[in-house]
Amino acid sequence: MNLIEMKNGTRAAIKGLPEGEAAQRLEALGLRGGKIIEKISCMPFGGPVTVLLDGRQFAISHGIAEHIEIEAENIG
């Protein structure tokens, strides 16, 4: 399952990041494998996904979010 398919309001761990420079930027922000994130929303018309990590919001564009793999099991 990727970040786009993940349901709003659910929490799950990050499983895999996209290849290349995007991964570096995500990791620098703390968005890396094993981290538990909550998906807050996804803007319409191919807009960004907003996630919550350690109490802080991050916006990730649609194109990147598609390539972020999420553990299928939700955590509460």
Added chain:
Amino acid sequence: MSCKDCSLCSGGEMIRKEGRMRILLMGNPNVGKSVFFSRLTGIRALSSNYPGTTVGFTQGVLRHKDICADLIDVPGAYTLNPTNEAEEIARRIIEDGADRIILVIDATALERNLVLALQVLAYHIPTVVALNMTDEARHKGILLDVERLEKELGVSVCRTVATTGSGISDIVGSLRNARTSSLPPMTKEECWQKIGQITAGVQTVTHRHHTLLDRAEDVSAHPLFGGLAGVAVLALSFAVIRIAGEGLVSYVFDPLFENIWLPLLNRLSAFLGDGFLRSLLIGRLFDGAIDLEQSMGVLSTGLYVEFGMVLPYIIAFYAALSFLEDFGYLPRLAVVFDALLHRFGVHGYAIIPTLLGFGCNVPGILATRVLESERERFIAATLISVGIPCVSIQAMLTATLGQFGIRYVAAVYAILLFVWLLLGRIMNIALPGFSPELIVEIPPYRIPSFKAWTAKLWFRIKDFFIEATPLVLGGILLVNMLDMAGILEGAGRVLAPFFTSVLGLPPATAVPVVMGMFRKDIAMGLLIPLGLSAHQMLVAVIVLSMTFPCIATFVVMWKELGLKRMLEASALMLCSAVAAGAVLNLLLSAF
């Protein structure tokens, strides 16, 4: 300046060429470095509640009791393995070496901030850590064990609240005996392990209640309400700016000019009598009286356009913008606009320079530095200079078109929006390359402090004075000189056939349009006495609005993008302005 008495420089190896030590102020974006910088140097650095306010670096002198040193406000970086220009600059600065580092850490996001912290400490430069925003952390139920953090990092850690100044003197006090960390070099994986271990040991998160601001954060991210809120905030801001600007004009600036300045000018006019000096300073008289809008003298129209018509809107605009910035709303707007802007080849963050452009194109174009690629910066800067009318232009819209009805003013905004959308689409298709993707931290909402808000407002108004005054007064002076020399008339005659045939404008409008190269507000002022019809005025205003607002925009574009890109942008701008004017003229004469 020497600083022999400085206790920090007493160790021989620290003395630099200038005899002063070099201190770097480092940290993640949006952790309050610029506030620290202002507090430590007394120089105002622009700070906002969003990542990326400082891209280039600022340097100042830190003087405190017996210390004096060069302090460098390093652009915010999440990592020293650069992923953008700001981080690139940050790495270059630290690799140039330093005598001390003040590392600012956001206490509300310890774990993320430790990534940069460990990288910085690995340079083995004596460092002091400022654990900033400890007040906000407390509100969020985050408890931090400072002694434990000191032990883990091996350097001094001080709790600070930069916005109130609390803890700043502790930081300065710790500089002298700052230590070098003894953490061993680590691989990426080891680093994360270490960070996890430090965070677990130092931080305790207790339960907290959801505040009103938290709920507002959730609403702003909502797919439907977030978009609606974005449009509502923009509409409300424009309404507030308009009303506040008009209020300032009618209740403050007009009375000042009418009751104080005009009588003085009348006396000066009588004293000077008829002659060269009077036509230069006062300009033409209408039935023996000065008309502030039309006399075109340096002291009459020159001052009135800048201070009576434009300044009130500058104040209103920056009051609203500074509030939105410090509240933390702008990155949310980037999220709302990302899908649209992505189709222009820029990501949502381009909305921030664009909004700044509505105040003045110059800071707008400078702010395009937050964007990643050169292609993106070119697209964003060109779109700002063509499609975004600055406050000066907007203030003059009412003066020129208001008399024909509000629908003409609205038409200008609608046409500019259309041009902005169309040109964005065209550039994305025509320019080789791709649109970068948005990955951005959204700061929490914060209620701006009144003091910071007014200080920032003053900072920006001062900038406007410095930048606009010489251009406006010089521009008026130039027009008068050229007019007296008969050059304007000549230029008008040469350009007249083009203006009449393509744009449907009388030959006399050639002068304001050429003049528009220097300063658009004066150029629009020059249109007023020409007695144009509503349709002609609309065409002239559109052509003027779409070309560079002033010569300063021209220069800043050259500096930021290089000569070639600037010329390309100018060519695009001229073509689109003429095309828009010609099409508009055709449409208007058809109906």
